[in-house]
Amino acid sequence: MLSHLTLQDFAVVSRAELAFGPGMTVVSGETGAGKSLLVDALMWLTGARADAGIVRHGAERAELAAEFSLADAPAAREWLRENELDDDEACQLRRVIRADGGSRAWINGRPATLGQLAALGGLLVEIHGQHEHQALLDRGQQLALLDAFGQHGPMLAEVRDAARRWAGVDRELAELARSGDVGERLAWLEHQAGELADEDLRPEALEELAAAHRRQANAAGLIQGCQAALARLAGDDGLSLQRLLHQTQGELARLAGDEPRLAEVLALLDSAGIQLAEAAAGLERVHDELDLDPARLQQLEERMARLHELARKHRVPLEELAARRDALQEELEGLAGAGERAARLGRELEVAAREWQVAAARLGQARARAATALGEAVAGLMGELGMGGGVFTVALEPLDTTRPTPSGAERCEFLVSANPGQPPRPLRKVASGGELARISLAIEVAALGLDAVPTMVFDEVDTGIGGAVAEVVGQKLRALGAERQVLCVTHLPQVAAQGHHHYRVSKAVEADATHSQVEALDDKARVEELARMLGGVEITKEVRANARQLLSRASGK
Structure with a gap:
């Protein structure tokens, strides 16, 4: 308000x-x-x-x-x-x-x-x-007023709900259709996902493969380096770290009797000797496990090349191949039942269309009854409003559409003839502004404020x-x-x-x-204003009395 x-x-x-x-x-x-x-x-x-x-x-x-x-x-x-x-x-x-x-x-x-x-x-x-x-000139507003007059709210809600369900299923079908030929897509996905499924794409497996390739590619250098290190640690020919350490320990042991603090140094050298021995043992194990194997190297290089080729094919880094494989598998699983899904959606679309048709037909019948009642009520009021013999009808026309609409299966047009003998024409084409205003008033009074x-x-x-x-x-x-x-x-x-x-x-x-x-x-000023509207140049007592009488009649006194 x-x-x-x-x-x-x-x-x-x-x-x-x-x-x-x-x-x-x-x-x-x-x-x-x-x-x-x-x-x-x-x-x-x-x-x-x-x-x-x-x-x-x-x-x-x-x-x-x-x-x-x-x-x-x-x-x-x-x-x-x-x-x-x-x-x-x-x-x-x-x-x-x-x-x-x-x-x-x-x-x-x-x-x-x-x-x-x-x-x-x-x-x-x-x-x-x-x-x-004027809102009443809009055909959508006319239909809304007719529905308000007929109190069609619950039936209109059923029509809207059915149309909404139909539209939702139709969208799902359209999205499924945009996927193209499901059979071809399935075959492509099965091939792509199968290629990736054959490879171990776990991050730790890829790191292990890269390390094995580096080790095999550099096996000769590794063997040579291990041998040289072993010779320096415990070589039989010439000086070695372990032999030099033993000689140093012997010399210091002879002197330790004269300098007690050398005992701490000897203890540290003993510890170093133990670590050198362990290091030499570790080097021997590594050296023994190293092997110049051209066939193994070729095998590793072929696998590395295959993985890099898959990464280029799918346009992702090597470490993202696993995520790509999972995405392909997810899509494959989603499309696996596409045919059944399309059939199911087709059935749901038919059911939603039938439900809308039933609800829309029920609403259409109610609208036809309300149109007759509204037309008679407005035509009667037109006579009271100085348009005796005028005709007012509510025309309902079927919508030319194959898609369920939220507003129902018809559209509405208010037709009016303000003078006897003239054919009814759409309200929006009525020429006289005064007639149009009074017809609008008659419609609103007939509906008595039922619109919102x-x-x-x-x-x-x-x-x-x-x-x-x-x-x-x-x-x-x-x-x-x-x-x-x-x-x-x-x-x-x-x-x-x-x-x-x-x-x-x-x-x-x-x-x-x-x-x-x-x-x-206020009341006194209203009497004067009504008297001005009633009278001419001079406002007499009689005119004021007439004004007061109008106010009394209006208020029911």
Whole structure:
């Protein structure tokens, strides 16, 4: 529900702040005073394209702001939450339009696009009047209103769920089809995975292979080096480290009797002798195990070459071949049952399509009944609203599609003939703005606020009518205000008297500039404003009495 509206340097309004409550609020004023500017402001706040002409002459920019309570707008609350623009139970829309034509917008203090303003605004405000920005002209909105009128929510949910299931299975089948010929892919995967499966690709196995290859490739040098080291450690010919160590130990042992500290040195030499012996034994073992084997070397080189060739083939480093093998095996296992999976998905697609057809047919039958009832109700109200003999029908046309749709199997078109003898035409093609506004009012009253939008705005819905019809229009608007917040711009006292709240727009010239002012009217001021709307140049006691009578009738007193 709209709670506050602020305008600054907007057209002829320098500054205005309005508070709104539940029920029906009327806005009146002399011709040219700017009473429809409030409707225009809401249009720009809910996504209309910027027009520099709305900036007050001499000002740099126009600023508009509206605050809404979301207690009666669950769809708007959900939209704000999904777009991470929520702020508890309140919503503020703000828009600045510069004199050069640029504009900026905010939702709850955060920058927003015009698309976001329009999407959210469509969930908060519905505008009816003599302009093209009418939600009821959209065929999607017409179908939504028909479903709301018929209370088709549960059936529509079944249709949506079935369509969603069908779409999900269809996507899986499409992904499976994009894999190409499954048989060819399986054969290729089996060959590639088989090549890698024949090799030991464990990291420790690769390290052992590389070490064995290096050892065999350098066997001659290793044998020669081991032999030279053994000769130096314990060679039979010439000096060796072990023989020199023994000689040194003997010489120092003879001297140890004269110098006790040499005993520590002798102990260290004994330890060194033990380590030299162990080193020599280790060298002998290595030397004995080394073997010049050209056949073994060739075998290792062939295996190394095979592994490097596989790495080049799969375009991965040697150490990543194992991961590549696992990935191929996983895909192979996934496609192994592709044929069975495709058949299963095909069956599931048929089941989902049948479920959608059954649910859509049930919804279509309910829509046909609701279309008849809505058409009769709106046609009857059209007669009350001064369009006697008019015809209103709701046409349902089957959708030309082979894919289940979330909205059902048909689309909706509101057809209307405002005058007897004329064939019904689509509501969006009705030429008369006044007729269009009253037809929209009749539709909303027939639906009695069943659509989810909490605030409805009617701009000059009383154009071209008067007398008793005008009073009926006012009564219908007041009845609608019991279900939804209604804002009505009017020039007829019979309509204005029906409001729960009343604003008057007036204009004045100050310092060669025109200013519009908006003021809330109390009971006494309402009588004067209704008297002005009823009377001529001079407002008499009789005119005021007539105004009070209108207010009394409207309030049921």
